[in-house]
Amino acid sequence: DEALDRASVFAVTPPRAWRPVRTAGLVSISGGWSALMGDYFADEGIETPPLPDSVTRLLPDWVENVTFNNPFDITAQIYGFGEVYYQMADEMIKHDGFDAVSIMFGNWDGGERFYAPVATWQGRIKKPILAGCIETSALKDSYREWLDSDPMPNVQGGQALARGLAAMRDYFDRPGYLPQGWCADKPKRWKGPAVATFPDLVKPLSAHGLHCAGHAVLLDHTGKAGKGKPTYPAVLKLESPGLPHKTEHGAVKVGIADDTACAAAVKALAAIAKKHKLATWSVIAQPMLDLTDSLELLAGVVHDHVAGPVLTLGAGGVLAELFDKHAHALCPITPAQAEAMIDRIGVRKILNGYRGKPALDTPSLIDTLVGLSRFAYDHRDALRELDLNPIIVPPAGTPTTLIDALARFGE
Incomplete structure (x- = not known):
């Protein structure tokens, strides 16, 4: 469910309107919903700055019990002076201080007209403009039918909306994955057999920093x-x-x-x-190696016709059934990316040592992954697949060791 939430805003927002969302303006239909959405946004690190003067100056001074917070409860405004609502919504959407704007669903009959600004602005301005609701269970049937037939971008669920906006921020904040000069250098020519076994691979892998048995x-x-x-x-x-x-x-x-x-x-x-x-x-x-207190992993490389060599890391041996996770990365990788792959397969606690078990040689594992990715990158024009199984990570002070390997090369 969380993965779908993270993808929700991308799915309904035209790519030309994507941007890093650090701030958001929210139009709510009740004070309670405003508070709840404020909590959701805070949990995801999305700021909700105060409403700009261009919005607040549209609201008459005589309206009682009105606060100009963001998220903004417009219940009184809609019933008290609906004629300025559309101007207010337009000003919120145009405000440079909001990276995204959402207008929350209401359940009153005829309320559909209040979401006209969403349909009007979405795609015309470089920010996500969408409708939303706190939870899908809060919608009555007439609204569900309307949403099914209306192309207006909407995200149903308050937490889903907050997660989706945060995911768009994270998408832009993530540093460039490919290193500078990627594929600018010429690939190396493979001089070995088309199918290379462990003895064929020991020398070239060792040259890339791998420790082979x-x-x-x-x-x-x-x-x-x-x-x-x-x-x-x-x-x-x-x-x-x-x-x-x-x-x-x-x-x-x-x-x-x-x-x-x-x-x-x-x-x-x-x-x-x-x-x-x-x-x-x-x-x-x-x-024969003493595998006491060691961690068994497997790694491999396959050649993708678009992305080139792709490195995969996973748990090996009996742990393969307990840690049924794999991490993938484009080659070559950096030490930081190797660390991230290790974290994604869930073996960090084993590497750090637990319940009296010694810490394992994580630095040499990182060097192994980086070296393997570099070997695959250097031979990217010829390498079709490479399987290293097993890779043994022993206690700290002893290098990570490759036990067996098989590779296929071809044009």
Whole structure:
């Protein structure tokens, strides 16, 4: 509901009339509604300055019990001297001190005529001009029928109106998202394979500041044994462009404790490569990481044909079911934007430490996200998608570590 409220004023206001709404003038039909709307506006940080002299001078001195507050209760004015109402509404709308003006619905028969200024001015002046009501439940059927058939811009619900105006302010206040010079530099040419696995990506990702888990190549498709030695306990993986999803094919062996178990695992993984007729492949060993008190995340990049590379961040492992949120950003991002992505997926308390758990290495996570976005941006003409899963954020003092990666490149 709040998302719809935030979009409400945008939906009924022509784009040419959009502006940052910091102040508003409100015409109300009762003192109680005026007070309630004043509270709604205050909650959203929208100021309600006093009525200008151009409005107050239109009101005769002899009208009793009249206050010139904003929001402005016009009940007495409508019944006492309705002939100046339209002038008063016009002056409020034209007043430079109001970034938006709303006239609240009433439920009396024939009251529709009092909203003529909304239809007259909306779109003609660069500010939102609309009708509104405190709550939709306060409307009788005749008014509902009128609103359904009349094109007059209106927002039903006092809180919705306040939120909608605040959203328009925030839209303009938000700093420019794209950095200066975005896409002014030439993209870098990708010199690796069209489908790049973890061993292919370690060097280029490391050059962009990502810390990749160490690995040793034990065997490859040529039958040549690698010079690397595993560190036990180890995880053995079959890496191949032709087998992007290793786990479901049994191509990951965990808990390898010694040379005997390692030799058996290498043989089993080589058999999987032969079974799937993989043209190129390698068996690598990585040390098993102690994930105690660590946070598992996943990140990825997809290429949008309009926006270019888009970075996505989400919780990984068992937390993926608890924190079912994802954050997205255009590449490249700044450290501040990386912080905002972290906040949006809801893991900040875990990173800060809780219930005796240690704080995790948030600075290196930020560096990882910024570096990943920069890699994607640098290769924006070729990178189609990139999947980093998992990314491990350990306790403070140990860098965020990338365990596995897969990327696709193409024209």
